[in-house]
Amino acid sequence: MIELQDVWKEYGNGTSALSGVSVRIKQGEFVYVVGPSGAGKSTFIKLMYREERPTKGHIFVGGFNIERLRERQIPLMRRTIGVVFQDYKLLQKLTIWENVAFALEVIEASRRTTQRRVAEVLDLVGLSEKANMYPRELSGGEQQRVGIARALVNKPSVIIADEPTGNLDPENSWGILKLFERVNDRGTTVVMATHNRELVNATHKRVIAIEAGQIVRDQERGDYGYED
Amino acid sequence: MSETKNAGTMDMRIRTVGRHAKEGFKNLFRNGWMTFAAVGAVAVTLFILGAAIALSLNVQNMSISIENELQINAYVSDSVTVKQLPELRKTLADLPGVRSVSFVSKAQALRKMEKVLQSNANLISGLGNPLPNEFVVQATDPRQTAALAFRVQHVKGVEQVQYGKSIIGKLLAVTAAVRDTAIIFIGALLVMGIFLISNTIKITIFTRRREIEIMKLVGATDGFIRGPFFVEGTLMGVFGALLPSAVLYGLYNWLMRSVTLFPPFTLLPADAVVWRVFWVLILCGVFIGAWGSVMSMRRFLRV
Ligand SMILES: Nc1ncnc2c1ncn2[C@@H]1O[C@H](COP(=O)(O)OP(=O)(O)O)[C@@H](O)[C@H]1O
Ligand SMILES: [Mg+2]
Numbered sequence: 001m002i003e004l005q006d007v008w009k010e011y012g013n014g015t016s017a018l019s020g021v022s023v024r025i026k027q028g029e030f031v032y033v034v035g036p037s038g039a040g041k042s043t044f045i046k047l048m049y050r051e052e053r054p055t056k057g058h059i060f061v062g063g064f065n066i067e068r069l070r071e072r073q074i075p076l077m078r079r080t081i082g083v084v085f086q087d088y089k090l091l092q093k094l095t096i097w098e099n100v101a102f103a104l105e106v107i108e109a110s111r112r113t114t115q116r117r118v119a120e121v122l123d124l125v126g127l128s129e130k131a132n133m134y135p136r137e138l139s140g141g142e143q144q145r146v147g148i149a150r151a152l153v154n155k156p157s158v159i160i161a162d163e164p165t166g167n168l169d170p171e172n173s174w175g176i177l178k179l180f181e182r183v184n185d186r187g188t189t190v191v192m193a194t195h196n197r198e199l200v201n202a203t204h205k206r207v208i209a210i211e212a213g214q215i216v217r218d219q220e221r222g223d224y225g226y227e228d
Numbered sequence: 229m230s231e232t233k234n235a236g237t238m239d240m241r242i243r244t245v246g247r248h249a250k251e252g253f254k255n256l257f258r259n260g261w262m263t264f265a266a267v268g269a270v271a272v273t274l275f276i277l278g279a280a281i282a283l284s285l286n287v288q289n290m291s292i293s294i295e296n297e298l299q300i301n302a303y304v305s306d307s308v309t310v311k312q313l314p315e316l317r318k319t320l321a322d323l324p325g326v327r328s329v330s331f332v333s334k335a336q337a338l339r340k341m342e343k344v345l346q347s348n349a350n351l352i353s354g355l356g357n358p359l360p361n362e363f364v365v366q367a368t369d370p371r372q373t374a375a376l377a378f379r380v381q382h383v384k385g386v387e388q389v390q391y392g393k394s395i396i397g398k399l400l401a402v403t404a405a406v407r408d409t410a411i412i413f414i415g416a417l418l419v420m421g422i423f424l425i426s427n428t429i430k431i432t433i434f435t436r437r438r439e440i441e442i443m444k445l446v447g448a449t450d451g452f453i454r455g456p457f458f459v460e461g462t463l464m465g466v467f468g469a470l471l472p473s474a475v476l477y478g479l480y481n482w483l484m485r486s487v488t489l490f491p492p493f494t495l496l497p498a499d500a501v502v503w504r505v506f507w508v509l510i511l512c513g514v515f516i517g518a519w520g521s522v523m524s525m526r527r528f529l530r531v
Pocket of ligand 2 (some may be wrong): 162
């Protein structure tokens, strides 16, 4: 489902972020990507939706050969992947409903599909009541749930999240994790880069640990494993 | 089933175009002063272009009508007495290649001149009659006018000869000069217009970078993302064309009303000229706007 074969990434300024990473993630898995700051977690995530391109190696996500993709196929690939960020990336001028609907409007979904899907995902993340509010009127945890709703609205087969609980208190972090678990239960692959020791240790899922651009540990039902 | 699906995509196309138009319009007003400057530069450019076109259309038309009624004006020397005039007329009529010869007396010429000058007629009233008697000679074959004029020139009693060619030559020289100057101006202003439009759009892109980032993230196509900016640029070009079109229309009509001209120096009717100019300007405006927006997006919207 997701596969990296000997992937290397060196940024333009010469910084080496990933050095020979190979990994395989099956459809429906839930995977944590852990490691110290600067280890290469975000780079790993960005390569998967082609925000960055590898210097060397092959990346497959869904049916797409990511680094061979033609420019015009990139949008189609992105429609099969939902991305969630630490800073939510919501549009402040749009309501919650509009923020989620935006993701469908810009890929020219029909009005009817948009109505139905937005209602469904807002219900899933428990924000139907706040659909007409603006992001600044919501707590951080709620804003992140809007971000997740937007990532889900197009029914992606993979959700990729880069430190989604990085700005949240423990309680809200748990809420977000529960939400990802529910999404995962429905068969969606979840890849989540995180610093959150408690979440990782409490949930016993697959853990891929990256250090200095290399995978140092890949453990089923693993734990966080750092003393940071 | 497939019919409803087609209707659906059609409906979506319209919706998308509508969305781009709306967003593009909003962008125009978002950075008003930049838009104003860009539209202004395009408007000035296209005004010059339009004026040059209107001028050349008229000169072309005048040249044609002058050529059609090519005639040789043979001004009679003052030493020729009235009694000698019929003899001179006969000499002229007997020249090979002459179709007709007619006579315009000093007095007739003066009356014609007064009519042309109208209220300014008093300018020449104090001078007595400075105009010479004149024979108007027409060639059988208009193309032989120059050769005939040369022969007329050498008839004794003819002081000076004038015919259309020299006027046409002067007209064409003036238009060429105007055209060359206009081309330089238009070239420089065109570049400036494209540059200003593309800069205005760059600012819009910058202020909307977050939206664009999210659009890319959720899989909007490049074409879709560019739509509103393309609309914005094209609209600037169109406004930059409408403005000078309106001004030229007003100006041309005013010219027609306030300047009295006599054949063959007449202006073409306003509608004929202004519509042609209008379409050329709109086309140029759209071109400038589209090019400006493409330039602005080339670097900024890479996925
Ligand atoms: N755009 C970039 N340009 C240059 N270097 C970068 C860029 N992004 C990340 N890096 C570098 O690559 C390394 C890995 O970064 P990153 O993938 O963000 O790590 P993490 O997310 O684990 O903190 C770091 O040394 C970082 O400074
Ligand atoms: Mg990171």
